[in-house]
Amino acid sequence: MTKYLVNEYFYEDDLFSVLEPKPYQNLNEIISMISHKYPDMKHYMALTEGDDKYIIRFNDNDKICFIVEEVY
Numbered sequence: 001m002t003k004y005l006v007n008e009y010f011y012e013d014d015l016f017s018v019l020e021p022k023p024y025q026n027l028n029e030i031i032s033m034i035s036h037k038y039p040d041m042k043h044y045m046a047l048t049e050g051d052d053k054y055i056i057r058f059n060d061n062d063k064i065c066f067i068v069e070e071v072y
Helices: 027-037
Strands: 003-012 015-018 022-024 043-047 053-058 064-071
Touching: 003 027, 022 027, 027 053, 027 064
Parallel strands: none
Antiparallel strands: 003 015, 003 022, 003 064, 043 053, 053 064
């Protein structure tokens, strides 16, 4: 069964932070977490080329992103 590991990257005041990775059971849980954590912020997901990872970014905020990796 496929599970997902999510890393949150945050850039502010010239500091780049990587929050502790968290496991999730499916993509719906990840989208729900992001919608709850950042309400009223529209986001989109893209697939990286070659790495088979998803990147979730916000339309109006380029200082936060999530990298989603499939783990087994």
